Amino acid sequence: MKQSSLMKVAGVGALALSLAACSGGGTPAPAPSQSESAAPQGGGELVIWMDQNRADALTDVVATFEEETGTTVEVVVQDFDSIDENLTTQAPSGEGPDVIVGAHDWIGKLAQNGVIAPVELGDTAGDFQEIAVNAMTFEGSTYGVPVSIENIALVRNTDLAPEAPATWDELISTGQAAVDAGSAEFPLLVGIDPNNADPYHLYPLQASFGGPVFGINEDGSYNADDLQLGNEGNVAFAQALGQWSAEGIINPNISQDIAKEQFASGASPYTITGPWNLSAFQEAGVNYAVSEIPSAGGEPATPFVGVQGFMVSAYANNPIVASQFLTEYIAGEEAQTAIYETGQRAPALTTAFEAAQSNEDVAAFGEVGAAGVPMPNIPEMGLLWEDWGVAEGQIIAQQGGDPATVWTAMADKIQSSLDG
Amino acid sequence: MTTTVSKDSKATRTRSISTAPPSMKVLAVKILFLAIVDAVAVFAMSMLFFRGDWLVLGIVAVTTLLVNIVYLSPGLLPGKYLTPGLIFLAVFQVFVVVYSLYIAFTNYGDGHNSTKEDAISAIVLQNTQRVEGSPTYLVQLVEGPGGLGLLATSPEGEVLVGTQEEPLQPLDPGAVTLDGDRAVAAEGWTSLQQQDVLQRQQEVAALQVPLSDDLADGFLRTTDARNAFVFQSVFVYDEAAGTMTDTTTDTVYADLGNGQFETEGGEVLGTGWQIVVGPENFLYPFENPRFGGALLGVAVWTFAFAILSVGLSFFLGLFLALTLNDPRMRSRKVYRVLSILPYAFPSFLSALVWLGLLNTEFGFVNEVLFGSANIPWLTDPWLAKFSVLLVNVWLGFPYMFLVCMGALQSIPEELTEAATVDGANGWQVFRGIKFPLLLVSTAPLLISSFAFNFNNFNTTYMLTRGGPRMEGVTENVGHTDLLITLVYKTAFEGGNRDYGLAAALSILIFIVVAAVSAISFRQTRALEDLH
Numbered sequence: 045m046k047q048s049s050l051m052k053v054a055g056v057g058a059l060a061l062s063l064a065a066c067s068g069g070g071t072p073a074p075a076p077s078q079s080e081s082a083a084p085q086g087g088g089e090l091v092i093w094m095d096q097n098r099a100d101a102l103t104d105v106v107a108t109f110e111e112e113t114g115t116t117v118e119v120v121v122q123d124f125d126s127i128d129e130n131l132t133t134q135a136p137s138g139e140g141p142d143v144i145v146g147a148h149d150w151i152g153k154l155a156q157n158g159v160i161a162p163v164e165l166g167d168t169a170g171d172f173q174e175i176a177v178n179a180m181t182f183e184g185s186t187y188g189v190p191v192s193i194e195n196i197a198l199v200r201n202t203d204l205a206p207e208a209p210a211t212w213d214e215l216i217s218t219g220q221a222a223v224d225a226g227s228a229e230f231p232l233l234v235g236i237d238p239n240n241a242d243p244y245h246l247y248p249l250q251a252s253f254g255g256p257v258f259g260i261n262e263d264g265s266y267n268a269d270d271l272q273l274g275n276e277g278n279v280a281f282a283q284a285l286g287q288w289s290a291e292g293i294i295n296p297n298i299s300q301d302i303a304k305e306q307f308a309s310g311a312s313p314y315t316i317t318g319p320w321n322l323s324a325f326q327e328a329g330v331n332y333a334v335s336e337i338p339s340a341g342g343e344p345a346t347p348f349v350g351v352q353g354f355m356v357s358a359y360a361n362n363p364i365v366a367s368q369f370l371t372e373y374i375a376g377e378e379a380q381t382a383i384y385e386t387g388q389r390a391p392a393l394t395t396a397f398e399a400a401q402s403n404e405d406v407a408a409f410g411e412v413g414a415a416g417v418p419m420p421n422i423p424e425m426g427l428l429w430e431d432w433g434v435a436e437g438q439i440i441a442q443q444g445g446d447p448a449t450v451w452t453a454m455a456d457k458i459q460s461s462l463d464g
Numbered sequence: 465m466t467t468t469v470s471k472d473s474k475a476t477r478t479r480s481i482s483t484a485p486p487s488m489k490v491l492a493v494k495i496l497f498l499a500i501v502d503a504v505a506v507f508a509m510s511m512l513f514f515r516g517d518w519l520v521l522g523i524v525a526v527t528t529l530l531v532n533i534v535y536l537s538p539g540l541l542p543g544k545y546l547t548p549g550l551i552f553l554a555v556f557q558v559f560v561v562v563y564s565l566y567i568a569f570t571n572y573g574d575g576h577n578s579t580k581e582d583a584i585s586a587i588v589l590q591n592t593q594r595v596e597g598s599p600t601y602l603v604q605l606v607e608g609p610g611g612l613g614l615l616a617t618s619p620e621g622e623v624l625v626g627t628q629e630e631p632l633q634p635l636d637p638g639a640v641t642l643d644g645d646r647a648v649a650a651e652g653w654t655s656l657q658q659q660d661v662l663q664r665q666q667e668v669a670a671l672q673v674p675l676s677d678d679l680a681d682g683f684l685r686t687t688d689a690r691n692a693f694v695f696q697s698v699f700v701y702d703e704a705a706g707t708m709t710d711t712t713t714d715t716v717y718a719d720l721g722n723g724q725f726e727t728e729g730g731e732v733l734g735t736g737w738q739i740v741v742g743p744e745n746f747l748y749p750f751e752n753p754r755f756g757g758a759l760l761g762v763a764v765w766t767f768a769f770a771i772l773s774v775g776l777s778f779f780l781g782l783f784l785a786l787t788l789n790d791p792r793m794r795s796r797k798v799y800r801v802l803s804i805l806p807y808a809f810p811s812f813l814s815a816l817v818w819l820g821l822l823n824t825e826f827g828f829v830n831e832v833l834f835g836s837a838n839i840p841w842l843t844d845p846w847l848a849k850f851s852v853l854l855v856n857v858w859l860g861f862p863y864m865f866l867v868c869m870g871a872l873q874s875i876p877e878e879l880t881e882a883a884t885v886d887g888a889n890g891w892q893v894f895r896g897i898k899f900p901l902l903l904v905s906t907a908p909l910l911i912s913s914f915a916f917n918f919n920n921f922n923t924t925y926m927l928t929r930g931g932p933r934m935e936g937v938t939e940n941v942g943h944t945d946l947l948i949t950l951v952y953k954t955a956f957e958g959g960n961r962d963y964g965l966a967a968a969l970s971i972l973i974f975i976v977v978a979a980v981s982a983i984s985f986r987q988t989r990a991l992e993d994l995h
Contacts, residue, residue: 088662088663088665113658114658114659114662115662129956129961132574132577132961136577136578136579136582153574155586155590155734155735156574156575156734156735157574157575157577157578157735158577158578158582158583158585158586158587158590158735159577159586161589161590162589162590162592162593163687164594164687164693166600166691166693167600183590183591184591184593184698185590185591185593240929240931295825296824296843297823297824297825297826298825298826299823301820302823302826358582358585358586358589361665361666362662362665363665363666363668363669363687364661364662364665364668364669364687364688364689365662365665367687367688368688368689368690371687371688372688423574423575423734423959424959425959426574426959426960427959427960428959429959430940430957430959434933441840441843457938460938461938461959464938
């Protein structure tokens with residue numbers, strides 16, 4: 045392991061010096077792990093960074109692993125969204141973990157920074173949902189064991205809209221009829237960030253106009269050299285978005301929170317959202333059903349599918365144990381089911397996925413996700429979100445003139461930063 | 465800290481019990497503490513020695529020596545008090561500044577995350593891929609005279625053995641011990657137990673056993689010490705030439721001094737490394753006029769924001785303090801408590817609450833106060849600036865109120881009385897006596913408050929994230945961005961995190977704040993001279 049010696053100056057210097065300053069007020073050695081004495085001798089210490097939810101879910105699995113291998117596992121709970129950044133900055137100094145839980149769309153960037161190592165799933169790759177393994181693959185290597193799959197879908201209030209809409213027009217007319225009848229306030233709720241619209245929640249509609257973001261290579265991976273964001277279908281989507289905004293179907297002032305709150309209070313027959321909001325709807329007593337998003341532009345309205353999984357640090361002190369933990373425990377049904385039960389997102393392991401089908405919501409979201417596309421995990425994707433969202437925000441707020449012009453300018457700008 | 469305490473107790477003791485030998489106990493305690501410190505330092509140094517971290521080792525050694533000299537030698541009394549503080553100062557202030565300065569001269573950021581060696585191993589590792597459809601070998605790690613090796617059982621039941629240097633060789637079935645399908649021991653080789661494997665994980669993970677003398681056939685590698693697959697390296701590093709070769713296309717990537725492997729044609733491998741790039745980051749705003757212009761706009765707004773925030777909240781606070789200090793005012797305590805309330809909430813939470821209040825369609829402000837008007841508080845450039853200021857003044861006035869109230873109450877009542885006797889009216893008393901006296905005690909606080917608001921990240925970031933965005937600039941710069949939020953966005957958000965540029969920008973901020981503070985403090989001294 046290479047050390048960044050300057051960082052070491054800070055760390056060790058602070059340690060030794062603060063001790064000197066306090067005249068021996070503290071103990072230098074890290075607290076000895078409690079299970080060390082009980083475990084069979086020889087095992088290394090595996091450090092895992094997880095968010096609280098998954099750490100809770102995996103308590104038993106980790107305990108089993110410790111017992112069977114004699115390894116001491118130290119679970120460090122972190123905020124999920126900051127794990128990638130912490131790994132990027134801390135791993136090269138040798139202070140990082142062996143294993144992290146992460147989202148598949150971090151992979152390109154993490155690999156570019158050289159902080160994650162490929163994991164060979166071997167023949168077990170076939171035991172997972174195909175989309176999950178594809179999502180975890182970047183430039184031909186698989187970077188982790190997938191655990192859960194999430195995506196958005198159309199959630200409808202069955203009291204206001206008993207039947208799933210077959211077409212976009214049907215959705216709009218049902219929604220509008222409910223508004224006209226006074227039983228609802230909004231024909232449809234799509235949560236939007238006031239500063240940044242929300243390309244993720246709007247993507248299914250965009251895709252239905254034949255508007256992907258990147259072209260696809262022969263092996264199914266995204267081609268960073270082929271930006272499709274400015275293509276004809278996408279421009280058509282931009283125009284439709286402008287029109288929906290003018291008609292009040294997409295409202296720039298409805299944030300994610302407002303969308304959730306309003307749908308829970310029965311103010312709209314439809315919302316486009318993910319499984320993370322279902323518990324709020326259940327608590328509010330809304331009768332809901334989950335179905336696919338109808339196509340607005342003629343082609344299937346495929347949402348982005350996000351996959352979460354466990355990855356191994358390229359700077360892991362215990363690469364072999366880390367690999368064993370992933371391929372034998374995290375890839376096992378017990379772990380996958382445990383994570384599913386706390387998170388309500390479809391498990392990536394096929395057998396666990398099938399068992400989870402008994403839950404109607406998971407089955408419905410899973411079905412929509414199976415037709416979806418993985419969110420691009422190439423590092424270039426990071427250059428898109430901001431401009432893309434701002435352009436959508438402008439169109440929805442009816443600023444900047446003709447939607448097509450706004451959209452094309454955005455695509456050109458992204459193209460130039462990709463080239464640059 | 466403990467030493468200070470022991471010093472004190474020593475002083476008391478010598479005074480009260482003059483018969484006892486004065487410093488024996490104290491000396492013992494001192495030696496004990498120093499021994500602990502030294503033991504820790506020696507432990508740390510031995511760890512550093514094995515890691516080969518010579519720079520840090522040297523620093524720790526010198527510091528330890530210094531600490532021992534200071535505390536063991538008689539005299540040097542000031543040193544005994546100052547040393548801990550100086551050490552903390554060095555670690556937490558000087559080091560941070562020096563390190564930021566160093567980063568500002570590097571290309572540290574996405575794609576340039578670590579050293580060249582790390583980049584090379586990352587590229588090679590990431591492009592070591594399993595040969596499609598290659599079978600799974602069951603392996604047992606073994607050790608022979610040639611070093612660590614793999615005892616592999618092929619799916620057909622053939623048993624082979626090899627090391628990094630010697631390609632796989634078939635073994636005579638008679639010389640092999642089987643456990644089920646898996647060969648677990650062979651004559652002439654020592655099998656490694658699980659715990660041995662765990663002790664040598666790095667070695668095992670790096671082990672590549674060639675299938676044959678021809679490297680192009682690939683090699684066996686295991687990631688879990690139980691199963692192995694045939695891998696091939698797509699990228700090969702040529703140590704002599706310092707180049708990276710893509711074996712599938714025979715493209716050669718060389719290090720042209722830009723912290724990355726690139727071809728003459730400009731094709732770049734994703735993973736690069738950190739290098740010192742000189743003043744490039746400082747020159748960036750000048751070389752990109754659009755970004756430079758936006759940066760200038762942000763700097764002007766940052767000044768305006770800081771000055772207006774301090775000024776408005778100060779005058780609002782002062783006004784309230786004057787009003788609520790007036791004995792004729794009833795229920796003053798209730799009003800005072802109400803005025804301090806905004807101070808009691810964490811500022812980022814308040815900002816989030818305001819974000820909701822200012823929502824164009826659903827916010828309380830538009831809905832209730834303006835009769836369902838759709839005023840775009842946060843999305844119009846000027847209104848957004850106004851909103852950020854409004855929220856920041858709301859957050860800041862209780863502090864000014866408290867400060868002014870304290871300062872007002874400390875002004876002797878006699879002065880006011882004397883002035884009134886001389887025939888001054890209320891306004892004249894305030895202008896001629898109270899206000900100047902008030903400024904003497906509050907001016908330094910106003911300056912520090914300016915410095916705080918100059919870097920007031922919370923309000924801006926939580927409320928608008930710097931938006932609405934400026935048009936015509938490639939970088940993500942918004943109309944309400946302060947320099948500090950711009951630095952944050954450059955460093956941690958968007959497509960390419962650029963710590964080097966962010967560090968350079970933060971150094972520019974540091975210079976501005978330092979200069980403004982220095983000038984202001986000089987002015988304050990003039991104010992005190994007046995007094």
